[in-house]
Amino acid sequence: MPLSRFGRTLLNWLLVGPLIAGLLTAPTTPADTWTVEAPAGGPVATVHLDAQGSPSVAVSRGGATVLNPSPLGVTTEQADLTTGLSLTGRSSRAVVEKYSTTAGKRLHRLSVMKETRFRFTRGDSELDLVVRAARDGVAYRYELPGAGAVLGEASAFAVPAGSTAWLARHRADYENPFIQYADVPPAEYQMPTLFGVGQNYLLLAESALNGAYTGPRLVRDQDTYRIALWDARVPYDHGLATPWRVMVTGDLATVTESTLVDDLAPGSRVADTSWIKPGKVLWSWLADGRSAQQSLKRQKEFVDYASQHRWPYVLVDAGWYDDPDTGERAWTDRTPEFTWMPELVEYGKARGVGIMAWLRFSDFDTHDKRVQRFGLLRQWGVQGVKLDFIDSEAQERLQWYDETLRDLADNHLMVNFHGSSVPKGINRTWPHVMTMEGVHGAEKSSNLTTSHLAALPYTRNQIGSMDYTPMAFQRAGRPTSDAHELALSVVFESGLANLAGSLEAYRARPEAERFLDQVPTVWDETRLLSGRPADHTVMARRSGDRWFIGAGVSGAARTLQVPVGFLPGRWLVEVTRDGAGGLVREAHVVRGSTLAVEVGAEGGFAAIACRWRPGLTTCAR
Template sequence: MNWFLSGTLLAGLLTTPTTPADTWTITAGGPAATVHLDDQGRPSVAVERDGAAVLDPSPLGVVTEQADLTTGLRLTGRSSRVVVEKYATTAGKRLNRMSVMRETRFRFARGDARLDLVVRAARDGVAYRYELPGAGAVVSEASAFAVPGGSTAWLAGHRRDYENPFIQYADVPAAEYQMPALFEVGRSYLLLAESALDGSYTGPRLVREQGAYRIGLWDARVPYDGGLTTPWRVVITGDLATVTESTLVDDLAPGSEIADTSWIKPGKVLWSWLAGGRPVQQSLERQQEFVDYAARHRWPYVLVDAGWYDDPVTGERAWTDRTPEFTWIPQLVEYGKARGVGVMVWLRFSDFDTRDKRVQRFGLLRQWGVKGVKLDFIDSEAQERLRWYDETLRDLADNRLMVNFHGSTVPKGINRTWPHVMTMEGVHGAEKSSNLTTSHLAALPYTRNQIGSMDYTPMAFQRSGRPTSDAHELALSVLFESGLQNLAGSLDAYRARPEAERFLDQVPAAWEETRLLSGRPADHTVLARRSGDRWFIGAGVSGAARTLDVPLSMLPGRWLVEVTRDGAGGLVREPHVVRGGTLAVDVAAEGGFAAVACPWKPGLTTCAR
């Protein structure tokens, strides 16, 4: 640990008043970032919204093996520009985006050493990153976030695969936490996140100490050659709707590396792991049953999970030279193709950890006709492993394979840069058999899922230990965004719930618009997402039964709203013809509802097509 950064510098900056030497403010009509260089040459940044602080003065800078660039700095130049970008994505809250940001570059020096600080401001937040010339190695960052005292926090403890639950704190204990991290600061919400992380750097964690959250790095030493541009440290702030709907993490990421995205198609995936585990994954006949169900319901994909390429004779749990000889996956692909269903397959990271393995094995999967892969057990944000992501993403794109990363990092703008990344795990999800609560679920839209597609794997109706009612579980198909929505129910569980089938047959996995209608982290969420001329609404609560008053301002004129909620004997569907205003829906304890809204016309009785 660098004790100077974690102790003296942080304490001094947060508690010791200084005489302002140089101060600059950057804003684009929303929150304002104020960069300050004190009389000891120590840079800091503070963020203000509507005249109130959402981030107190927080230290900046890096320490390299060559120089301490956290103190003794002098400004040698400053320039500004406006960055306007229009882009499209294959998944997320909105498929088409427009980003407008004001950027200021500060050029600092200490002796012969140089450090550029680049700050951007948007209507929904601010961000900064560092640029260093030449060659060297970063050993620590001074970067920290001084969240004002008394703020409520929703945090998950740091874990290499990001699979810890989010917990609400009034008083946050000293520990290490993952990003993103959410806070309620006065009348504003504040989300701390990261964008544009790749193999040129290393992963972060938030280290709670001395009233602030310091950036800790995965690697003790991060070498670079030919210059270094670090990831963006992102501060999203506004009311809860602004923070939830923000795409700032994607806006800051590099543009697409793939010119032709026509082969990248989001959609529902029938996933059989929680319906039977390894035996189901090793049976062609059972997998054909899932293909048949998907075809009947017009779901575009099935996913064969762990076990399909284990050697049936030796039981060896690895891809071997004999794998292509005994697997039935090509037969399943042909079976699915004849029925309009694509096949995806699970893979172990360790079987694809070199370029030679990836070229040969991804090429074979493409030859078979596989549409996408689920790569699992990556479990690291070390620089070496992030370089593996960079190389693997290129190899996957070369073979036109969509990807779902599990045991992984979380999205940090990756879908904008690599549009075939359809979803990532990085969540305490439905596979967990313990400590899965509706309060955690009611925090996810504002935290983990805020930054990008999340493979929670909902719809495991057959699992007796799940915390949700049936209607709440059904609503997760809307509440949780994922470019590949892996639905985890058993075939019998779906068939026993025809109203769930009816809704799932309609709900898409790609959205043109997303709006938060009502919510409070860890308490409840009501989200509306638009696809074409229809809106889908998902609602889930944590705790007691209640009536949700759902605002419908996004529905001009008369609309038919079909609400599926918990009834005395199971799921029930109720039609309502509305004209804006609000819709009151009674929900059960730990319950919710799922709804679809379509423009009403005389004689219309259902939104189903």
């Protein structure tokens, strides 16, 4: 596997790793302040224990402050571990991991971090603070021994004054829009969230959340963003490792391209991933609504279209298992008596199209129900499920995720979570999680703006696959031009790309069909070429030897100067953009420098780049 851009620096760092580890465990001055440094050019975490025994962490990069000293610690039923602490141990190590994923910004990853463990005590109580620093950020978590219950955290983020913020108000399903603030009002906000701090950006996120703990929200409180927990009491029996509190930092490209949230998550719990196959999904809900989900005839038409265009999946949404006599949803042991799902699965299989099915999570709230019902879906040949209306990050609901993911894997069912949390390294641990909603997406009929869309690549979609459901060309109220909407197939990343257009809307846009038939949903490499949160995005993603570029702007028409110097030699770039009569395609032969593309108000473009050779006129295959 080829190393990424920091490969040479990384090699040098690994060679001197033992020396660095020795220095970090040596005495420092002053005795109550310690640093954890990332590989060369990365951020520095500074841990401080004040005179009252209260710990804090600050983050800097290149000598510039990214995060002011921010409080640390937890309160348990046994002890207040936010103050009165003493340092009784400290050790350091390098953490180097190579792993692969089934979805995301790139399939093959190399993670290199410096880790320092600080052991604090207060009386008979212990608290380990584990801090990691990587070239693209800093993270920490707490570890507690034995049994007990967490009652709260002191954890907060003291973002420097004057920072620009891109925040979304907190709600259970993470479906509020991201808004740019110069002065953030007191409120509760969701993670992730992004700040512009001087020349750096700072993304606050979380990794490795599971049923051992509970979900967070950020409370704007004077000069900090304080972590508040979903549950007032979080019990644990055999020790506890909390989720990682993640601070991704660097220039905007570093933050956007970072996989630190995944890097911190536990490794895969699924040994055989050969059955996990990402791809495009033809989704009919926004096109035809519930009536289409209840019609075998109509779903066969969607299968026919998917087969013609070689899209691998069709998703049948809410309503397919409604009782035809009463109209009420009915998942019972008699479901096979009236559903046509097995017939549709066989129809799709004969045409090379897999079927996925929407389900209400509450119909799968026990292990016995999951064993019976997931087993039945597998018996029919369903390839994956969309589980909806989860709407909680309480510890009990997170335990449901853990148990459900095991049962799904046992039945070789991919999953798309809706009305859900957001990905926090979940795809690395459970690689059959292809995407999650947790976004103010295309289903919203109001308050959907291009400024929100231009914030998503740097916020919600930064942390993992996002089921925004683009391509609803038929919706008159959408804020995007046709070319901007088409570009979202590249700008937004999702292992299962649920595309929401009507068959009629696709057929009326042959250039959109041509592009969508080629664009993949998994990537070997991702680069941010140009961007500004809430203003515009130009994203490039590589699949094999071709690059796909998507661009969208918020606001006025402009000329986008697209850097193409990352393409070595001469390349053919096919650009699909808005024309006077609809989408048009133009071919450009480029060599280094930039490519100028005119875009209209709220517009954009989608492009494919391939190596040029004499006589080559198209990148299509």
